[in-house]
Amino acid sequence: MNSSFSDLHFLAANASLALIEEAFLAPKPGLVDRRSSGSHSDMDLTLMERSAQCLEPFFLEMAKVSWGREVDAVLREEIGLIGREAEAQMLSVTGGVNTHKGAIWSLGLCSSVLASHQMNTSKRRFFQDIAKLASTEDRKASSQKPTHGQTVKQLHGLTGAKEEAQGGFPHIVYASLPMLHHSRKRGCSEESARINSLLALTASLNDTCVAYRGGLEALRGLQKKSREFLQAGGLESKDGERILEELDTWSRARRVSPGGAADLLATTLFIDKFSSIRIN
Numbered sequence: 001m002n003s004s005f006s007d008l009h010f011l012a013a014n015a016s017l018a019l020i021e022e023a024f025l026a027p028k029p030g031l032v033d034r035r036s037s038g039s040h041s042d043m044d045l046t047l048m049e050r051s052a053q054c055l056e057p058f059f060l061e062m063a064k065v066s067w068g069r070e071v072d073a074v075l076r077e078e079i080g081l082i083g084r085e086a087e088a089q090m091l092s093v094t095g096g097v098n099t100h101k102g103a104i105w106s107l108g109l110c111s112s113v114l115a116s117h118q119m120n121t122s123k124r125r126f127f128q129d130i131a132k133l134a135s136t137e138d139r140k141a142s143s144q145k146p147t148h149g150q151t152v153k154q155l156h157g158l159t160g161a162k163e164e165a166q167g168g169f170p171h172i173v174y175a176s177l178p179m180l181h182h183s184r185k186r187g188c189s190e191e192s193a194r195i196n197s198l199l200a201l202t203a204s205l206n207d208t209c210v211a212y213r214g215g216l217e218a219l220r221g222l223q224k225k226s227r228e229f230l231q232a233g234g235l236e237s238k239d240g241e242r243i244l245e246e247l248d249t250w251s252r253a254r255r256v257s258p259g260g261a262a263d264l265l266a267t268t269l270f271i272d273k274f275s276s277i278r279i280n
């Protein structure tokens with residue numbers, strides 16, 4: 001299929017839309033959704049929407065500078081700069097609340113790589129280039145005070161958002177995307193397929209948001225309960241809804257929230273949209 005530079009508006013709109021779709025999706029354990037703010041006292045659906053909308057021009061800018069370019073250190077640094085500007089804009093729009101930091105990273109990388117291939121590439125090459133871009137050093141990034149991710153990674157020897165991208169999004173390739181497709185094929189509703197996809201992520205992801213707020217015990221507890229949900233057959237199974245409700249209550253009681261998995265679900269939805277169109 002022929003693609004043109006003007007397709008980049010479509011790309012950026014879909015990155016922002018994926019964030020809105022993730023935010024509205026319900027019922028999600030501990031996360032902001034259309035029912036409630038979950039474990040969060042500083043965020044709600046309106047704030048998530050406002051944040052998602054303000055990010056669209058930054059996804060567009062990342063895609064524009066990447067159009068037809070080689071994935072290399074120069075591109076990495078240009079993308080890094082736009083990513084940091086996007087984070088600053090997000091914080092300004094939300095009054096300092098971190099609504100989408102991890103998503104700027106994951107969807108920013110996807111926007112850049114897709115545009116670098118002028119919207120046409122194989123899945124294999126797409127994920128390889130995500131890994132390459134994320135693994136390239138950004139010499140312009142200044143080291144500020146340690147992030148929550150860095151703190152828990154050091155404390156517990158975990159991997160996080162950076163390593164997930166450096167590995168070419170293994171949790172998307174092997175967990176969330178296959179679960180999304182498998183659930184649709186089984187005849188689940190789109191909403192159930194997306195919830196199953198989210199839980200396929202929480203079942204094994206080292207989500208640094210969960211580890212920061214609740215420690216390793218909470219992270220392992222969430223993973224175990226998510227596996228129970230999947231083993232029961234997901235949301236539309238006999239016990240699925242009950243297990244998910246228990247997981248939500250469990251998450252709220254500990255004030256934990258799988259924000260990293262939510263970011264990767266949004267990224268999964270974005271990739272899924274393009275895989276039927278342009279990622280061959």
Ligand SMILES: CC(C)(COP(=O)(O)OP(=O)(O)OC[C@H]1O[C@@H](n2cnc3c(N)ncnc32)[C@H](O)[C@@H]1O)[C@@H](O)C(=O)NCCC(=O)NCCS
Nearest residue numbers: 080083102105108147148149160161164206207208259260
């Ligand atoms: C790599 C990033 C995410 C920083 O990660 P770090 O773990 O140090 O930070 P922090 O804890 O503040 O945020 C991480 C966020 O990632 C998400 N997350 C958490 N765990 C995971 C995981 N295992 N996998 C994917 N995402 C995760 C969460 O939403 C979390 O809030 C990123 O913000 C960054 O380096 N940005 C610099 C700007 C840049 O280079 N951008 C380039 C392309 S956009």
Ligand SMILES: Nc1ncnc2c1ncn2[C@@H]1O[C@H](COP(=O)(O)OP(=O)(O)OP(=O)(O)O)[C@@H](O)[C@H]1O
Nearest residue numbers: 023031032098099100101102103148209259262263
């Ligand atoms: N629907 C959602 N609800 C809550 N968080 C989400 C949602 N979707 C994505 N996230 C991600 O979760 C992260 C926010 O989680 P959290 O508030 O736990 O992190 P934090 O600001 O680093 O830590 P804390 O609030 O514990 O100080 C954001 O980076 C965001 O990308």
